[in-house]
Amino acid sequence: MSMFKKATKEQCKLRLAMFGVSGSGKTYSALRIAKGLAGKEGKIAVIDTERKSASKYSDRFQFDVADIEKPTINNIKMVIENAKGYDVLIIDSMTHVWLELLQEVDQIARTKFGGNTWSAWSEGTPKQMSLINALLSFPGHIIANMRVETNWTTVTNEKGKVVPVRVGEAPKQGKGIEYEFDMLMQISQEHTALVIKDRTGKYQDQIIELPDEKFGEELANWLTEGTEPKPESVNIRFQKYLSGKNIITKEQLISFTKSYGLSSNNPDELERLLDNTDELDEMIKVYFEQEQAA
Numbered sequence: 001m002s003m004f005k006k007a008t009k010e011q012c013k014l015r016l017a018m019f020g021v022s023g024s025g026k027t028y029s030a031l032r033i034a035k036g037l038a039g040k041e042g043k044i045a046v047i048d049t050e051r052k053s054a055s056k057y058s059d060r061f062q063f064d065v066a067d068i069e070k071p072t073i074n075n076i077k078m079v080i081e082n083a084k085g086y087d088v089l090i091i092d093s094m095t096h097v098w099l100e101l102l103q104e105v106d107q108i109a110r111t112k113f114g115g116n117t118w119s120a121w122s123e124g125t126p127k128q129m130s131l132i133n134a135l136l137s138f139p140g141h142i143i144a145n146m147r148v149e150t151n152w153t154t155v156t157n158e159k160g161k162v163v164p165v166r167v168g169e170a171p172k173q174g175k176g177i178e179y180e181f182d183m184l185m186q187i188s189q190e191h192t193a194l195v196i197k198d199r200t201g202k203y204q205d206q207i208i209e210l211p212d213e214k215f216g217e218e219l220a221n222w223l224t225e226g227t228e229p230k231p232e233s234v235n236i237r238f239q240k241y242l243s244g245k246n247i248i249t250k251e252q253l254i255s256f257t258k259s260y261g262l263s264s265n266n267p268d269e270l271e272r273l274l275d276n277t278d279e280l281d282e283m284i285k286v287y288f289e290q291e292q293a294a
Helices: 026-038 073-082 094-112 117-137 213-223 234-243 250-259 267-275 277-293
Strands: 015-020 044-048 064-067 088-092 141-146 148-156 162-171 183-187 192-198 207-209
Touching (some): 015 026, 026 044, 026 088, 026 141, 026 213, 044 073, 073 094, 073 117, 094 117, 094 141, 117 234, 234 250, 234 267, 234 277, 250 277, 267 277
Parallel strands (some): 044 064, 044 088, 088 141
Antiparallel strands (some): 148 162, 183 192, 192 207
16 A cells, blocks of 8 residues: 555644844734734734843734743743643744753753763753754744844945944754744844745745734735644644653653553543643653653
């Protein structure tokens, strides 16, 4: 029997990453795009690690906000889990999460690996992957903002005067993070967006002047084209949830499910646990404590 079938386009949710220098308008652009994506009845949430900067726009946009003082991966994942029910989730910004992880890896290196950072990433990488899994599993649209490494250069302006300008380079996040998103946009100081990556095929290499609600509406129209995706089985949803809790290897998945007698053979129990994640999280905590003690 052939393993192949005719490819069809399914409706999907947006995974957009935007990066730019400070003052390029990432937060404001994200809120405008989100408003277009969500539509009149849609709900928008913001995870704010930028010292309540998003709330400064609350007089122009309707959204709920979670202000995160300690943007660790575990904290951000917990908030993402609690954001289910929102149509669009903005993370502003992913850079603070990355910087927290770098600090954590340095601490792990000093305390467990004699200062060997390379070895410490054996614990840091699974944490980063668990964050990516949480993003990809979110049932709504995601807009993730990132800062960039900033350098200075000089240009000649329209008056013929040489002036300094800031130049943003790579996003300040994990290497290869851009592969996880459907669309990647670089925002300039003039608030224009260069579309570097675009799976819609409509905007690749285009410059979007002041990304706004209309742009969000256009994206929403493209995302709703095609057939409705088939609902995921409870077993797949259960495995995705476990993956988002740092149980990421096949061996760990098998070990955890065997420890508690959980499998696709008892879907009612899996469904019950997914509806009661506090109980499931406690089981996961006990599992890791026993694994570390072994």
